Amino acid sequence: MLKYVIPLLLFVTLPALADGGHAMPGHAMDAMHSRSPAGQPGDPARVSRTIEILMDDTMRFTPDQISVKAGETVRFFVRNVGKIPHEMVIGSLEELQAHAAAMRDMPGMQHSEPNTITLQPGQRGGLVWQFGQADTVDFACLIPGHMEAGMRGKVTVAP
Numbered sequence: 739m740l741k742y743v744i745p746l747l748l749f750v751t752l753p754a755l756a757d758g759g760h761a762m763p764g765h766a767m768d769a770m771h772s773r774s775p776a777g778q779p780g781d782p783a784r785v786s787r788t789i790e791i792l793m794d795d796t797m798r799f800t801p802d803q804i805s806v807k808a809g810e811t812v813r814f815f816v817r818n819v820g821k822i823p824h825e826m827v828i829g830s831l832e833e834l835q836a837h838a839a840a841m842r843d844m845p846g847m848q849h850s851e852p853n854t855i856t857l858q859p860g861q862r863g864g865l866v867w868q869f870g871q872a873d874t875v876d877f878a879c880l881i882p883g884h885m886e887a888g889m890r891g892k893v894t895v896a897p
C-alpha cells in the first residue's frame with residue numbers, strides 16, 4: 739500500500755507549486771512515473787507485441803479492454819481517427835484522476851512524460867510500456883472533459 743501513497747503525495751503538491759507561477763517541476767514528474775504501480779517506460783528492444791489502439795471523437799478507445807502478462811513490454815500503436823486532439827495516458831486510476839485535475843488547472847500544460855502520447859487529428863504514434871505486477875492498470879485521455887465523457891480503458895495484468 740505504501741508504494742501507492744508516496745507517488746500520490748508527490749503529485750497532489752504539483753498544482754500548488756504551479757499556482758506560484760513556477761514551471762512544472764519535471765524531475766518530480768519523472769520520479770512519480772518511475773515509481774508508478776502501473777509499470778515503467780519500456781525498452782523498445784524488449785517489446786513482445788504491438789497492440790493497435792484507435793481514439794475517436796465519440797470519446798472512446800478501441801479496444802478499451804486489454805490483457806497483458808506481468809512484466810510484459812508492449813508497444814501501443816495509437817491512431818487518432820477523430821477531428822480533435824486526443825491522448826493516451828497510462829497509470830493507476832488514482833494517478834490519472836490527479837493528473838486530469840492538474841490539467842484542468844493548467845490548460846496549457848505540455849506533455850513529455852513517457853507514459854503519455856498526445857496526437858493531433860489523423861496522427862499516429864507509438865508508446866512503449868513495461869507493465870509491473872499490478873492486477874489492473876488504467877489508461878485515459880486527459881484532455882479536459884474526455885475522461886469524464888468515458889474516454890478510458892483498462893489493462894488486465896495476468897500473473
Ligand SMILES: [Cu+2]
Nearest residue numbers: 824825879884
Ligand atoms: Cu480525448
